Amino acid sequence: MSEANYLLGQKVFQIIREDIIAGKYHRQEELREIAIGDELQVSRTPVREALRQLELEGLVAIVPNRGAYVVGISGQDMKDIFELRLLLESLCARKAAEQADSEQVEALEEILILSEYHIKKERVRQLTGLDSKFHEILYEAGNNRMLEHVLKNYHYYLKRARRASLLVPGRPEASTREHRKILEAVKERDAGKAEDAVRQHLIYTIKNIDSYGWENITGGQKNGKN
Amino acid sequence: MSEANYLLGQKVFQIIREDIIAGKYHRQEELREIAIGDELQVSRTPVREALRQLELEGLVAIVPNRGAYVVGISGQDMKDIFELRLLLESLCARKAAEQADSEQVEALEEILILSEYHIKKERVRQLTGLDSKFHEILYEAGNNRMLEHVLKNYHYYLKRARRASLLVPGRPEASTREHRKILEAVKERDAGKAEDAVRQHLIYTIKNIDSYGWENITGGQKNGKN
DNA sequence: CCAAGGATAATTGTATACAGTCCGGCTTTT
DNA sequence: AAAAGCCGGACTGTATACAATTATCCTTGG
Numbered sequence: 001m002s003e004a005n006y007l008l009g010q011k012v013f014q015i016i017r018e019d020i021i022a023g024k025y026h027r028q029e030e031l032r033e034i035a036i037g038d039e040l041q042v043s044r045t046p047v048r049e050a051l052r053q054l055e056l057e058g059l060v061a062i063v064p065n066r067g068a069y070v071v072g073i074s075g076q077d078m079k080d081i082f083e084l085r086l087l088l089e090s091l092c093a094r095k096a097a098e099q100a101d102s103e104q105v106e107a108l109e110e111i112l113i114l115s116e117y118h119i120k121k122e123r124v125r126q127l128t129g130l131d132s133k134f135h136e137i138l139y140e141a142g143n144n145r146m147l148e149h150v151l152k153n154y155h156y157y158l159k160r161a162r163r164a165s166l167l168v169p170g171r172p173e174a175s176t177r178e179h180r181k182i183l184e185a186v187k188e189r190d191a192g193k194a195e196d197a198v199r200q201h202l203i204y205t206i207k208n209i210d211s212y213g214w215e216n217i218t219g220g221q222k223n224g225k226n
Numbered sequence: 227m228s229e230a231n232y233l234l235g236q237k238v239f240q241i242i243r244e245d246i247i248a249g250k251y252h253r254q255e256e257l258r259e260i261a262i263g264d265e266l267q268v269s270r271t272p273v274r275e276a277l278r279q280l281e282l283e284g285l286v287a288i289v290p291n292r293g294a295y296v297v298g299i300s301g302q303d304m305k306d307i308f309e310l311r312l313l314l315e316s317l318c319a320r321k322a323a324e325q326a327d328s329e330q331v332e333a334l335e336e337i338l339i340l341s342e343y344h345i346k347k348e349r350v351r352q353l354t355g356l357d358s359k360f361h362e363i364l365y366e367a368g369n370n371r372m373l374e375h376v377l378k379n380y381h382y383y384l385k386r387a388r389r390a391s392l393l394v395p396g397r398p399e400a401s402t403r404e405h406r407k408i409l410e411a412v413k414e415r416d417a418g419k420a421e422d423a424v425r426q427h428l429i430y431t432i433k434n435i436d437s438y439g440w441e442n443i444t445g446g447q448k449n450g451k452n
Numbered sequence: 453c454c455a456a457g458g459a460t461a462a463t464t465g466t467a468t469a470c471a472g473t474c475c476g477g478c479t480t481t482t
Numbered sequence: 483a484a485a486a487g488c489c490g491g492a493c494t495g496t497a498t499a500c501a502a503t504t505a506t507c508c509t510t511g512g
Contacts, residue, residue: 007290007465009278032493043467048494052235052275056282058375064233065473065494080370087313144306149284150376233495258463269497274464291464291503458509465502472495479488 009049020059031068086202090195092142097186097194100141107137108183115176128163168208235275246285257294312428316421318368323412323420326367333363334409341402353398354389394434
């Protein structure tokens with residue numbers, strides 16, 4: 001699953017991001033390029049690249065000539081992201097219903113058929129990937145580069161939410177039914193219905209995580225006050 | 227006005243971004259690190275940093291081991307961004323109305339008073355800055371880090387739109403009145419009214435640019451088909 | 453003549469060297 | 483003794499050197 005052949009900077013980026021979200025660092029902790037490079041057996045160059053990227057994602061703050069400090073991501077942030085996604089993804093669904101091409105519709109259909117198959121076989125493991133793919137194609141179908149860009153940017157955080165959600169008993173079946181409903185709306189070119197279907201889907205998703213507690217998503221981060 | 231003392235990477239980033247938006251490069255053009263570094267009299271290091279940043283902003287595409295290619299920004303993209311902003315900034319206004327603290331309200335008030343003053347004096351030049359500041363504070367008042375982050379990210383593109391809009395006769399007065407209305411809604415803690423006011427404001431803004439033609443915003447980029 | 457393959461040049465990826473900046477502690481002066 | 487200034491260490495910022503990868507073009511065999 002883990003793409004092994006990315007460039008170093010990307011790898012370092014993913015590792016640090018994972019560590020921050022997992023709560024390995026405490027807030028305001030300084031990330032020294034040499035220390036991280038030492039630990040990961042790479043030079044400062046890829047580390048710097050990763051830190052700059054993390055700044056753009058809002059996970060660290062860089063003070064010129066001083067260093068990079070962990071900003072982290074709180075439970076409140078996760079809720080903020082969810083609020084954002086609710087808005088953006090429903091807009092995207094609306095546009096997808098209006099503009100998706102036949103190829104994209106076909107791709108969505110295939111994912112759903114696979115999902116339903118894996119549910120029958122009770123192979124929940126496969127579903128998280130299919131779930132992600134379904135939403136990704138929806139992003140592209142929206143045909144708004146900037147929208148797609150933002151959604152994909154924050155997609156990562158939501159992976160955890162999705163995975164957590166799909167662990168709730170009965171949730172995979174429901175989730176797939178909701179996907180089916182979204183696809184139907186897209187096929188019917190019914191923008192309003194698509195938007196509603198996506199919104200409902202997301203709300204259900206988050207509800208299911210909520211019952212599990214945000215700690216499962218935020219990776220044990222202590223605070224959530226902001 | 228131009229902050230002279232930023233780090234090299236940031237400077238290079240701003241220069242390339244400006245060049246891309248101004249249409250200096252054609253689409254798919256390859257950006258070679260050495261060539262750019264030569265032209266700007268810097269080494270490859272800051273150039274690479276800038277290119278990576280531009281990729282995150284979606285203005286260039288980087289293919290590993292191959293290079294960076296200009297993606298650019300079309301009239302359609304500008305409309306896409308506007309659509310996004312309409313959605314995000316109205317959400318932000320809603321939240322600002324609910325959560326803005328007294329300090330932020332005060333700051334907005336001061337900006338408005340200054341704006342009204344400069345309008346009387348017919349110093350339109352000052353207004354663009356105040357306009358930007360007004361919206362920025364609104365972003366912060368929304369109290370959603372991620373939302374703020376996205377809005378500020380795309381703020382740059384909108385600066386051009388704002389400036390263009392404020393050149394339309396009568397527009398500065400109307401714009402300031404609309405700002406006033408937004409502030410009133412925030413003061414009254416009326417989220418719905420705030421949202422509507424912001425939405426109206428943005429629509430008016432774009433309407434005024436539309437009559438001038440998108441070319442003024444996209445900097446003479448030829449295509450808009452996507 | 454065309455296609456396949458390999459040497460070579462060009463470009464990116466990574467490491468390292470060097471320069472500039474900031475911070476803390478020590479000294480010195482009042 | 484307190485404050486100002488200087489010095490050294492640690493770290494970031496930038497440039498450059500080196501490695502790896504890719505593209506180009508020439509050669510060569512069919």
